[in-house]
């Protein structure tokens with residue numbers, strides 16, 4: 387079983403209501419992790435429009451999840 | 467319309483040429499030779515004019531004013547040669563149906579003439595030697611020395627590098643205004659401003675280059691004249707169009723200060739295609755992000771990102787934002803730009819800055835380039851942001867001739883959609899409406915259905 391420290395940014399933080407949370411469960415890719423959390427928090431953005439970072443470095447949604455890492459999901463931000 | 471005279475200007479004669487019963491107003495501006503300037507007593511003036519160029523440029527300015535402000539007629543005469551105290555140096559008259567247009571036009575003409583006309587002025591003084599005054603800049607700056615302007619920053623930057631730099635700023639809004647002010651004040655040699663939008667009253671709380679009396683004016687044009695007032699020692703160009711890759715010509719660095727993803731990704735792809743570094747920022751409520759993109763440090767497409775659909779995201783106009791927030795982020799963009807221009811490197815090219823202005827906390831995410839990413843190498847097909855297209859290509863065509871405005875607004879806009887009507891006029895208007903609702907992939911078929919036949 388994986389234990390992942392998940393952090394949120396911008397609209398994800400608003401929808402989830404938390405800055406970060408511990409994910410515990412079975413999961414293979416970051417994409418799958420995002421889908422599971424989207425279902426839980428009602429995130430509506432498709433996975434190919436967002437950015438993800440693992441241990442503070444940009445990663446791809448297709449990368450495999452590594453146990454005990456910090457994962458940050460970042461929605462695109464346009465305003466200005 | 468525009469003339470240059472080496473003899474005394476006759477105001478009655480000039481006034482007479484504009485007499486017209488359909489016009490509701492005339493505004494006349496006269497510039498006179500006065501007896502003092504910058505504390506010195508002036509005895510007379512001498513104007514030298516590069517006549518061939520001045521006549522062309524003068525006519526151009528008057529045509530611009532005529533079209534911009536719906537003038538009936540406009541006339542301008544400029545003196546050359548030797549002028550005595552009290553003489554008319556320049557005479558401008560504009561007639562219009564409405565007085566507001568005539569006021570604005572006269573103001574526009576004198577400002578543009580001061581900036582653009584190749585005219586040199588020599589002042590003869592009562593008690594000291596005559597000197598040439600640089601007339602193409604505003605009068606109150608002319609006796610200042612450029613080096614003094616930068617005196618308090620010379621030890622923290624490389625002024626020579628900034629002076630030769632050519633920077634493009636796309637978007638003169640909440641991020642663009644503070645970025646532009648900082649770049650211009652710091653002495654970036656050429657600043658090019660691209661913004662197709664006009665000033666609205668709800669912009670001003672965060673777009674500090676503008677004020678309520680300028681509502682309805684083009685942002686890029688106003689920004690240019692404000693920045694030249696702020697720093698007369700630089701060049702500023704304004705482009706009142708949507709961003710297009712040709713605006714990158716001759717540019718060293720781009721600041722993406724736009725508020726929609728379609729344009730952000732077009733700037734992203736175009737800058738990688740033409741190997742131009744750029745600094746992008748975005749704001750969401752009290753949070754913002756800043757990233758400098760240089761080819762060796764990866765791109766947004768390295769990790770498979772597609773251009774997001776703006777209708778899923780919203781922008782500052784939808785979710786609300788404070789001017790204090792956008793001005794911090796725009797100023798960070800400028801600060802990162804100045805560092806990059808002066809020293810060739812900066813912090814946000816290594817990692818993206820995520821800043822929360824409510825908690826004053828930050829997060830940094832490190833960049834890495836995927837070695838086989840084609841976009842990083844400039845191999846990328848550019849999507850157009852133009853409102854009108856001439857062919858449909860891969861897009862979905864929707865004929866709106868039998869649909870009401872409401873029905874068009876509620877269409878399903880997934881993927882690229884081209885609207886068509888009879889001649890392409892209503893479809894253009896509706897495409898604009900849909901874009902303002904966040905559907906950046908809606909286009910209008912140029913010339914309408916008749917053009918397909």
Ligand SMILES: [Zn+2]
Nearest residue numbers: 765768839842
């Ligand atoms: Zn890349």
